Amino acid sequence: MKLTVLYRGPLSSCNYGCEYCPFGKWKHTEEELAKDRADLERFVSWVEARTGDTMSVFFTPWGEALIWPWYQQALARLTRLAHVERVAVQTNLSCHLDWVKDCRAEKLGIWATYHPEWTKRHRFLAKCETLSSLGVRYSAGMVGFTRFAEEAEALRRELPEDAYLWINAVKDGQEEPYTAEDIARFTAVDPLFPVNNVRHPSLGRACKGGESVISVDGEGTARRCHFIDEAIGNIYAPDFDQALRPRPCSKATCGCHIGYVHMDYLELDRVFGSGILERVPVKPLWREGVAARAE
Template sequence: MDLTLLYRGPLASCDYDCPYCPFAKRRDSTAQLRADRAALERFAQWAAARTEDHLSLLFTPWGEGLVRSWYRRTLVDLSRLPHIRRVAIQTNLSCRTDWLAGADRDTLALWCTYHPGQTPYDRFLTKCRDLTMRGIRFSVGVVGLPGHLDVARRLRADLPAHVYLWINAAEGHTYTDAEADRWTALDPLFPYSRHPHASAGLPCRTGVSVVSVDGDGTVRRCHFVRTPLGNLYDGSYLDALRPRPCPLAACDCHIGYVHLETLPLYDIFAGGVLERIPAPARAPRAERAL
């Protein structure tokens, strides 16, 4: 079986204080961190044992995972297993990068976000350059707030040409056409993020070849549809894997709408869906982003 799993455990703490994030500077207790570590280790053991399957794994913690040793170790260990096709994580890249020396560079990838005002620009850029030197595949993104435009332009100029710079539409922000054009000049795929995608009744890969998993093993079709399909660890989710239309009116998050069958994003991001890296042969162009 080929299966993509988006894992989100109980971790909800972050070392940044972004004003647009509800988990900014939140601190998990020692007991909460222990619970998160145990849940992650259980998931990793399950994934390691599924040698008859081909798995692709994206870790989407509410907080920052890579400042925790158990996330770094898990990514390295899973990347070295032959049945794991991809292992990726969303990160603010505040952690050190030397741990990547033990990872399989063909399997591990990073989805990095730069948060202006939370870390010095040069420090973030130095880490991006280190990733490039190590041969780690990664994308870099910025939330498309008006005050972030200049630094996003600076990033695009300073990053290697092959590193995709994505722009997420800011939640609750309405863009004029002129504003959208400025962001699209940096990220030709920004129009996909600008407006929520009508999804009700449309076919989606979630619930078939893509599922989300929480810390206790509850499987759902995606992070945004709360109806459980079963549990990962007792296998009860397997009988529920089947095509079904999206029950929501709209989908406005990349980790959700990228799986809609009505959008061409699996072709655009072929080989890099989880880490948000377009295929080289399908470099994004503004006129293709509808």
């Protein structure tokens, strides 16, 4: 079977302190970090043992995981497994990148979020360049607060043309709703912004969540996705695979890339192909947009 697992262990701390984020500058005790590490080890061993399946793993931590060596080592270990197709991770890209040399770079995908209030553009760009030089596919992105629009435009100008820059629409917590001009500005940076700026109707719709895509926490509790609390089983139970079956979505809408890309009717697998987890479209959309504007 083909199975994609979105892993989110107990880690919920970050070295950055974005004011809109509950995990900013939160510190764990040694005991909590040891628990996160032990949970991750158990999870990686579970993936290692599923040699009869084709697996992909996407780390979507609450905070920043890549500053901890056990996540770096887990990524390296997973990419080297023959039955693992893809290993992706969401990160603020503040970590050093020495560990990447231990990975099978062609299987690694990085979803890198640029936080202009916590790092400099040139530093973020230098990390992106290092990823490219190591042969790692990445997307870069920003949270679409209107106060970041100018910085997003500058980042777009300075990123390589074939690198995708996504903008995550702020659907809650924005002081004012987007104006038509804001939408046009962000769409000029990210041609897929209009897709993200929608809460897609999902109730009763077919979604891979719970069938070939699952969300798993540190205890092994599996859910169809990060957005529906109801558990469908525990991956460490011997009969877990019986829990995997088609389940129409039970929520009214789905508004986050890591969820809605798995809904069949949106056909976003055609847009993202094998880069669906790290959010890299098949075609360099931005470059096409530049060409269209030049015509």
